Amino acid sequence: MRKVYHKIIQVSGNVISVEAEGVSYNELAEVSTKRGVSLAQVIRLSENKVYLQVFAGSRGVSTNDEVRFLGKSMQISSSQNLLGRIFNGAGVPRDNRPAIKEDMIEIGGPSVNPSKRIIPKRMVKTNIPMIDLFNSLVVSQKIPIFSVAGEPYNELLARIAMQAEVDVIVLGGMGLKYDDYLVFRDTLEKHGALTRTVMFMHTASDPVVECLLVPDVALAVSEAYALEGKDVLVLLTDMTNYSDSLKEIAITMEQIPSNRGYPGDLYSQLAARYEKAVDFDGAGSITVLTVTTMPGDDVTHPVPDNTGYITEGQFYLKNGRIEPFGSLSRLKQQVNGDTRKDHRAIMDTMIRLYANYKETCEKQSMGFSMSQWDNKLLKYGVLFEQRMMDLSVNIPLEESLNIGWKTLAECFDKAETGIKTDMLNEFWPKSETTA
Amino acid sequence: MPETNQGRIVGVNGNMITVKFDTFVTQNEVAYAILGDKRLKCEVIRVRGSNADLQVFESTNGLTVGDIVSFTGELLSVELGPGLLTMVYDGLQNPLDQLAKKSGFFLERGVYLPALDQNAKWDFTPSVKADDSISAGDYLGSVPEGIYTHYICAPFDLQGTWKIESISPAGSYTIKDKIASVKSEKGNVRELTMSQKWPVKIPIKCYREKLLPEKTLITQQRIIDTFFPVAVGGTFCTPGPFGAGKTVLQHAISQHAQTDVVIVCACGERAGEVVEILKEYPHLEDPRTGRSLMERSIIICNTSSMPVAAREASVYTAITLAEYYRQMGLNALLLADSTSRWAQALREMSGRLEEIPGEEGFPAYLESLIASFYERAGLVKLNNGKLGSVTVGGAVSPAGGNFEEPVTQATLKVVGCFLGLSKQRADSRRFPSIHPLESWSHYTSLVDKEDIAKARKMLRRGMEVNQMMNVVGEEGTSTDDYVIYLKSEFLDSVYLQQNTFDPVDGASDADRQIHVFKKTIFVLDSKFSFKAKEDARQFFMGLRQMFIDWNYLKFGSDKFKYQEDHINSRLKELANA
Numbered sequence A: 001m002r003k004v005y006h007k008i009i010q011v012s013g014n015v016i017s018v019e020a021e022g023v024s025y026n027e028l029a030e031v032s033t034k035r036g037v038s039l040a041q042v043i044r045l046s047e048n049k050v051y052l053q054v055f056a057g058s059r060g061v062s063t064n065d066e067v068r069f070l071g072k073s074m075q076i077s078s079s080q081n082l083l084g085r086i087f088n089g090a091g092v093p094r095d096n097r098p099a100i101k102e103d104m105i106e107i108g109g110p111s112v113n114p115s116k117r118i119i120p121k122r123m124v125k126t127n128i129p130m131i132d133l134f135n136s137l138v139v140s141q142k143i144p145i146f147s148v149a150g151e152p153y154n155e156l157l158a159r160i161a162m163q164a165e166v167d168v169i170v171l172g173g174m175g176l177k178y179d180d181y182l183v184f185r186d187t188l189e190k191h192g193a194l195t196r197t198v199m200f201m202h203t204a205s206d207p208v209v210e211c212l213l214v215p216d217v218a219l220a221v222s223e224a225y226a227l228e229g230k231d232v233l234v235l236l237t238d239m240t241n242y243s244d245s246l247k248e249i250a251i252t253m254e255q256i257p258s259n260r261g262y263p264g265d266l267y268s269q270l271a272a273r274y275e276k277a278v279d280f281d282g283a284g285s286i287t288v289l290t291v292t293t294m295p296g297d298d299v300t301h302p303v304p305d306n307t308g309y310i311t312e313g314q315f316y317l318k319n320g321r322i323e324p325f326g327s328l329s330r331l332k333q334q335v336n337g338d339t340r341k342d343h344r345a346i347m348d349t350m351i352r353l354y355a356n357y358k359e360t361c362e363k364q365s366m367g368f369s370m371s372q373w374d375n376k377l378l379k380y381g382v383l384f385e386q387r388m389m390d391l392s393v394n395i396p397l398e399e400s401l402n403i404g405w406k407t408l409a410e411c412f413d414k415a416e417t418g419i420k421t422d423m424l425n426e427f428w429p430k431s432e433t434t435a
Numbered sequence B: 001m002p003e004t005n006q007g008r009i010v011g012v013n014g015n016m017i018t019v020k021f022d023t024f025v026t027q028n029e030v031a032y033a034i035l036g037d038k039r040l041k042c043e044v045i046r047v048r049g050s051n052a053d054l055q056v057f058e059s060t061n062g063l064t065v066g067d068i069v070s071f072t073g074e075l076l077s078v079e080l081g082p083g084l085l086t087m088v089y090d091g092l093q094n095p096l097d098q099l100a101k102k103s104g105f106f107l108e109r110g111v112y113l114p115a116l117d118q119n120a121k122w123d124f125t126p127s128v129k130a131d132d133s134i135s136a137g138d139y140l141g142s143v144p145e146g147i148y149t150h151y152i153c154a155p156f157d158l159q160g161t162w163k164i165e166s167i168s169p170a171g172s173y174t175i176k177d178k179i180a181s182v183k184s185e186k187g188n189v190r191e192l193t194m195s196q197k198w199p200v201k202i203p204i205k206c207y208r209e210k211l212l213p214e215k216t217l218i219t220q221q222r223i224i225d226t227f228f229p230v231a232v233g234g235t236f237c238t239p240g241p242f243g244a245g246k247t248v249l250q251h252a253i254s255q256h257a258q259t260d261v262v263i264v265c266a267c268g269e270r271a272g273e274v275v276e277i278l279k280e281y282p283h284l285e286d287p288r289t290g291r292s293l294m295e296r297s298i299i300i301c302n303t304s305s306m307p308v309a310a311r312e313a314s315v316y317t318a319i320t321l322a323e324y325y326r327q328m329g330l331n332a333l334l335l336a337d338s339t340s341r342w343a344q345a346l347r348e349m350s351g352r353l354e355e356i357p358g359e360e361g362f363p364a365y366l367e368s369l370i371a372s373f374y375e376r377a378g379l380v381k382l383n384n385g386k387l388g389s390v391t392v393g394g395a396v397s398p399a400g401g402n403f404e405e406p407v408t409q410a411t412l413k414v415v416g417c418f419l420g421l422s423k424q425r426a427d428s429r430r431f432p433s434i435h436p437l438e439s440w441s442h443y444t445s446l447v448d449k450e451d452i453a454k455a456r457k458m459l460r461r462g463m464e465v466n467q468m469m470n471v472v473g474e475e476g477t478s479t480d481d482y483v484i485y486l487k488s489e490f491l492d493s494v495y496l497q498q499n500t501f502d503p504v505d506g507a508s509d510a511d512r513q514i515h516v517f518k519k520t521i522f523v524l525d526s527k528f529s530f531k532a533k534e535d536a537r538q539f540f541m542g543l544r545q546m547f548i549d550w551n552y553l554k555f556g557s558d559k560f561k562y563q564e565d566h567i568n569s570r571l572k573e574l575a576n577a
Ligand SMILES: Nc1ncnc2c1ncn2[C@@H]1O[C@H](COP(=O)(O)OP(=O)(O)OP(=O)(O)O)[C@@H](O)[C@H]1O
Pocket: A308, A309, A310, A329, A330, A331, B240, B241, B242, B243, B244, B245, B246, B247, B248, B249, B269, B397, B431, B432, B433, B499, B500, B501
């Protein structure tokens, strides 16, 4: 049994320190207080002084409380029995069922050797035209939903998870509203997906720092499954809460902030998590889909800004729709060449015309006269928003391509689309009377 | 005696450890923290009293106060010798393929492998004989390395003149075989092999003089070579917000630049982007040699989730390899993506050292570090009279896309060419998204200066007209102004923009640029008279399409000439009308 310490010499923020010997960096400890037992992790060693971040928070910690070092760093079970279960960030069951202790693995393991990765080539079908057609999601992609609080990002996340043909879904909630948590759970249950899902839940009412463990446990479990050949989809919401917890610890530790109080290593911290997304050469894959809420809808805020530099594009959710501008899947060209041969042509043409529609709207609002061309665009823009952007649209890619052609034919002459002639001959709807 | 010089850990803070040492330490020397059967590589970055602060190139998980640290007495170094080309290394020059063979999927900490194949045989031909005098950097002989003659250089740290005591005859040797022994004036003897070590943070300076970079480095990107050229031996930077196209541009340059050796340093960016290089370059042909692109490339990758301290080292590793090939009289191009991640690594370490921070938490010495890094670029005349060069291009990732931040500003002070990537241009799919009005270059363009001035003026006036039109509408704009706007848009779409992913349009060589630019200028110079704006718009739309089609045709081919005739007659038609 490891040594127990009874003298806490400092409590500041959610960090405590004790004088102890033989303690190693990142080691776990249990802090027992009147409120119960909390996990804590060593975040700094200085001579015989040990600093610990207390996951349940330091509220109520008394200087003579007990600190017991566990002689190991954070571990989580990687067993198949996790499927269908719900845990908190520390891996403790939240579903009143027994704890799982077999096949324990360390969290926050090393990076994948780049030479063991392959170029991703498989598309994840979501039946959402704004994704499948315009910004295809690719297996092993890491991509956030950028959005302001109040948008239906969690619904979108749940919907993609239901639609995606993956072996395992790992859901990590950070600072999630309890209602949202229930919605996730019920959605998964309704679709019979609960049995292939593992949930690590930290809700808004849980101690703030406890959410720091969520991405690491979720990704460690995913990695173990992927190594067994499974395609895993990881959902993490909300990474802004996670970043804010990092900020809180950094400030407590008196680290010099870089931007708006966030620590200078925010980029590295986020990257270490996002880069777990991988398509293994000779095993399964991890796709990481997250939510990053943007305070004040400001993309230059440090959290979305650092995220954008790390991820492979983003889905920009605004007013309940995925905006074509501001959204980008950087991996789409890996897959949209092999779907249907009109995919890229429809994608480019429809976006270009939608951009023209936006300009026309601006001209209209400034009171300039509308030409015949402008009127065509106005008709098109409305149809585009209805048929493609509305999130209630739920159709396979082939169908959205067909609807794309139909919409073009209803609004424009062939030549006005700028699509190559042989493509027009093959796909332009025959029965429609053109505008 | 290295192993006896030891210390013990007294503090651990992230990837920094504080060590109480027994005897003495040297700034920047390498040490190993002993963790069970693992040895974790570190570098001394500060010494205070009998304590030294070390950055650890690995995760510090599990280190304990009291653990042993053993100092090596050697500065952080790379191994230089034949076999560097085609290699893929991490920031500390560990070969990634070999690591994968040894450790599998993950980068296990504490595993270090020799950078160069110790058993490969190289056909050595000596170029010196016994009793010859040599000094640092002189060639002792050469071996063929893929497409180049790899000169075996006398150690770059030789002081003064030495005499060849013996030199091996022509034959096949490994890099560990002794090939020469040399003797100093004082009588010291050194045995030499085909490889040598060099500390990465010290520039290799075995040359006679540094020259002014004058020749344009052909990147085959029209907007660069024509408007904002890079010079052979010069420096440039490409700042831009996320998604603006920095990485795509660097990849394009690394493929198409007309240079001998390309070193790609993926520094703190995505692993996926490196994988694209690793998997694709071996299958891409370098038109200059007809061989795979990989044969002229070295990839250094310390991606964003790999240890941060090794990220800091990676840019130095990369530039040292570039300097090494410069010593052979070759032109090396180093592309670093992104230097901001290197600066952030410095910031993290500076924070742990509790130094007084400058702007945005960056250390106060950031500017001088960036300056001395870019200063290692240059065109040089070697002691043997040959010319060699290192050209450096760095991507910069400014927070919030705002160029007023410390890394961008410090970089702009020292580089010779600024290619500012614009979010707006990227959003409107105008690639490469280099801003044609804000960027600048001090180097010489492929084409006539006056033509450039003319073209830039057209772009500026076109933008002004466009802004005006947004206020008063098309109706309120004169036809003459409208034509200026159309001309500037024409120049933008047919010349500044380029389809990076098209095999023909993506690479435009010097002759082609000169030829096409002349025709473009001719259009800008021409006075057209149009009855109405709509006629003008139609005309330029048509002309634009003809030029774009022309851009996709192989230079000098029959189809290219045919299309040119077609363009000429269309232009003549309008002049006659
Ligand atoms: N020359 C180009 N032609 C076509 N598309 C491009 C071009 N350059 C960039 N893009 C598009 O923009 C996306 C982002 O480009 P890139 O990865 O180069 O950005 P970046 O500036 O390196 O971003 P980050 O700072 O996040 O790494 C690409 O995935 C691609 O879709």
